[in-house]
Amino acid sequence: MTDSPQGRLVARLRDVTVLLDRFPALVRCEFDAYEGEVIFVQGPNGSGKTTLLRLLGGLVEAMTGSVFVFGRDPKTEARAIRREVSYLAHAYQMYEELSGRENLEFFAATAGCDFDQALEWTHRLGLIDRDLGARFRVLSAGQRKKISAAIALSRRCELLLIDEPHALLDQVSKARLDSGFTELARAGRTVIVASHELDRISALATRTYRMSNGSATLVESA
Amino acid sequence: MLRTAVVMAKKDLRLEWRARVLLNQVLPFVFVVIVLFAFGFDAKVEILTQVTPGLFWVTTFFGLELAVSRAIAIEGENQAQVGLVMMGVNPRGMFLGKVFAIVVEVLVLEVVLSAGIAVLFNSPLHEVALLAGSAFIADIGVATVGIVLAGVTEGLGGSLLPLLLFPVVSPVLLSATKVWQYGLEESPAKALPWSELLVGFSLIYLVLGILVYGVVLEG
Numbered sequence A: 001m002t003d004s005p006q007g008r009l010v011a012r013l014r015d016v017t018v019l020l021d022r023f024p025a026l027v028r029c030e031f032d033a034y035e036g037e038v039i040f041v042q043g044p045n046g047s048g049k050t051t052l053l054r055l056l057g058g059l060v061e062a063m064t065g066s067v068f069v070f071g072r073d074p075k076t077e078a079r080a081i082r083r084e085v086s087y088l089a090h091a092y093q094m095y096e097e098l099s100g101r102e103n104l105e106f107f108a109a110t111a112g113c114d115f116d117q118a119l120e121w122t123h124r125l126g127l128i129d130r131d132l133g134a135r136f137r138v139l140s141a142g143q144r145k146k147i148s149a150a151i152a153l154s155r156r157c158e159l160l161l162i163d164e165p166h167a168l169l170d171q172v173s174k175a176r177l178d179s180g181f182t183e184l185a186r187a188g189r190t191v192i193v194a195s196h197e198l199d200r201i202s203a204l205a206t207r208t209y210r211m212s213n214g215s216a217t218l219v220e221s222a
Numbered sequence B: 001m002l003r004t005a006v007v008m009a010k011k012d013l014r015l016e017w018r019a020r021v022l023l024n025q026v027l028p029f030v031f032v033v034i035v036l037f038a039f040g041f042d043a044k045v046e047i048l049t050q051v052t053p054g055l056f057w058v059t060t061f062f063g064l065e066l067a068v069s070r071a072i073a074i075e076g077e078n079q080a081q082v083g084l085v086m087m088g089v090n091p092r093g094m095f096l097g098k099v100f101a102i103v104v105e106v107l108v109l110e111v112v113l114s115a116g117i118a119v120l121f122n123s124p125l126h127e128v129a130l131l132a133g134s135a136f137i138a139d140i141g142v143a144t145v146g147i148v149l150a151g152v153t154e155g156l157g158g159s160l161l162p163l164l165l166f167p168v169v170s171p172v173l174l175s176a177t178k179v180w181q182y183g184l185e186e187s188p189a190k191a192l193p194w195s196e197l198l199v200g201f202s203l204i205y206l207v208l209g210i211l212v213y214g215v216v217l218e219g
Helices: A049-056 A074-082 A100-110 A115-124 A129-133 A141-153 A171-186 A198-202 B002-019 B021-040 B045-086 B091-120 B128-153 B160-184 B188-218
Strands: A009-020 A023-034 A038-042 A064-069 A085-088 A159-163 A190-194 A207-212 A215-221
Touching (some): A009 A049, A009 A190, A023 A049, A038 A049, A038 A198, A049 A190, A064 A074, A085 A141, A085 B045, A100 A115, A100 A129, A100 A141, A141 A171, A159 A171, A171 A190, B002 B091, B045 B128, B045 B160, B045 B188, B091 B128, B128 B160, B160 B188
Parallel strands (some): A023 A215, A038 A190
Antiparallel strands (some): A009 A064, A207 A215
């Protein structure tokens, strides 16, 4: 693994093909991520954005090609990689019958999230204590998304894999989330965001990859 | 690992308390079974005493199976389990926490079941420490296998778990039934070899479960 003037290499994909059942979700994909970057991954539905993030987190395996995250191969060292990775998925990944606060407490106690920071994130995203005291199942879709985002962003890790973070959020929350990505990148973390919000993410991304039929093309560097 | 196990168990018990699935689904079943058997065998106390160990473990097995299914189902909601895996939560801690929560839930069920048997069957429970200890150990054995098999069969259809669970845990259930039989007959010495078998199998299942659950989760 070599670094470059852009910084320490965090993730590298070379000639990677991923099959989900028989469907080629990634095809001969090439991708690099460096420390302190905000990388925007754009592309239409089904182009492979989520699969790319899941591959970096060790949730799917490459059939061919090489994948390295922090110099490790997710095929054999997925658990070690995940200690340095946070993943905000489409699904909320929370417990319906726990309150928002209880969910925060649970993930703080088991998954290396900073509870105070998670709480701060929920407030920044516009949730109030009353919202956090309610059962997760009674919250609106946007409120649920904010709690999931707060947990993902407050995890003590080096790489954040963020899938469609703006879906379901109001404009103010979207802007606050974006400023959060920039802050995290300035603190030396790498943020990879898959989103359809082209204008919004382009403004803060250091590099952008366009996904099409499972392949990634680097379109611009800041 | 132990810290994760405690947090996991507290979370599962809190979720069960709020959803009351076990309470609402198993306790009425327990009540119906005890009442029907009591009526079916009328006042034949000696027969009721003979069938008590089998009846107790059939009902407990049903409760354990439901508790295991429920423990796995709550992790499937919103793909919470994927989140736990992705965040590198200690799989052994997760496993122990789930087993502990199931054992606590089923112990509550067993207390109610034992009380019902004692009252409606007019069958006093002798050797309470032996009965309670064997129930605790058997619960651990069955819950351990249940959690691992539920993880293995997840996504293959819910009907596979009961089909696979019973054959694998039958040594635990059979030895627990014999321990209960000798306990109720006030012959604890006869229960000793069966107790050893029960402890042996439950311990093996527990150790194997701790070792393989991480692999099951990744799968």
